[in-house]
Amino acid sequence: MAFIKKFFNNTRKPEGMLGKIMVNGMNGNSHGALAEWGFDFLDTDTSFVALDCGCGGGANVKRLLERCDKAYGIDYSPVSVEKSKQVNAETIKNGRCEIQQCDVCYLPFENESFDIVTAFETIYFWQEIDKAFAEVYRVLKKGGTFAITNESTGTDKTSVKFSQIIDGMNLYTGERLKELLENAGFGKVEIHTHSQKPWINVVARK
Numbered sequence: 001m002a003f004i005k006k007f008f009n010n011t012r013k014p015e016g017m018l019g020k021i022m023v024n025g026m027n028g029n030s031h032g033a034l035a036e037w038g039f040d041f042l043d044t045d046t047s048f049v050a051l052d053c054g055c056g057g058g059a060n061v062k063r064l065l066e067r068c069d070k071a072y073g074i075d076y077s078p079v080s081v082e083k084s085k086q087v088n089a090e091t092i093k094n095g096r097c098e099i100q101q102c103d104v105c106y107l108p109f110e111n112e113s114f115d116i117v118t119a120f121e122t123i124y125f126w127q128e129i130d131k132a133f134a135e136v137y138r139v140l141k142k143g144g145t146f147a148i149t150n151e152s153t154g155t156d157k158t159s160v161k162f163s164q165i166i167d168g169m170n171l172y173t174g175e176r177l178k179e180l181l182e183n184a185g186f187g188k189v190e191i192h193t194h195s196q197k198p199w200i201n202v203v204a205r206k
Contacts, residue, residue, distance in 0.1 A: 035060050035120055038149030038201045041192050044068055048115035051139065053104050053132075054122025058084030061099070064118065065091050072114075073099045074107065104132045112141045119148045123177075124169045133184035140206045146186065148177060148202045156198035177202045 044050075044067035052061045055073030061084060064071040071091075073084050081101045091097035102108055105128050117136050126132045136146050152159035154173035163169040172180075174191035181189050186204035193200050 050116040051114045053119045058087035109139045117146045146204045153198045
C-alpha cells in the first residue's frame with residue numbers, strides 16, 4: 001500500500017525513477033486522447049504565443065507548437081522539466097519553445113504575454129488556486145483564453161478514490177471552477193463535458 005501511495009503521489013510532483021515512469025505515462029495514449037478532446041474547444045492561430053502550465057512530459061507543449069507560433073511550458077517538477085525539454089528539443093533549439101521550472105503562483109513572465117494559457121490534468125495540485133488563477137489572468141493578453149482540461153468532473157467515483165490516496169489533490173466541479181475564474185477577473189466562462197466519460201473542459205476569456 002505504501003508503494004502504491006508513493007507511486008500515485010508522483011502524479012502531483014514527479015520525482016526520481018517513479019517520477020520518470022509517471023511522466024512517460026503522461027505522454028501516453030490516454031492523456032493524449034484527453035488533450036485532443038480539450039483542444040477541440042480551443043481557438044488557436046499560427047501567430048499566437050502560448051503557455052502550458054504544469055507541462056508534465058511536454059506532449060501538450062508540442063501540440064501547442066503545431067497550432068501556435070511559440071509555446072512555453074512551466075512545471076515545478078525537475079523531472080517534468082527535463083522530459084519536456086527532451087520532447088521539445090528541436091523547437092527549443094530553433095527558438096520557438098522555452099521550458100522553465102517554476103511555481104504557477106509565481107509566473108516569471110511580463111503582464112499580457114500570452115494569447116493562450118492551458119492546464120491539462122494539473123489544477124488538482126494547485127494549492128493556492130486563487131493566486132494561480134490571478135497569475136494566469138495577469139500574463140494573458142486582453143481577449144486571451146485560459147483553457148482547463150481534466151479527466152474528472154469533480155464527482156466521479158474513480159477520481160474521488162484517487163483524491164483520498166494522493167496527498168494535496170483537490171477536485172473541482174465545473175461550477176466551482178467558473179466561480180473561481182470569475183473571482184480572478186475572467187469574463188465569459190464556458191463549461192464542456194464529454195458525452196461518455198467524466199471529462200471536463202473549461203474555457204475562460206480575459
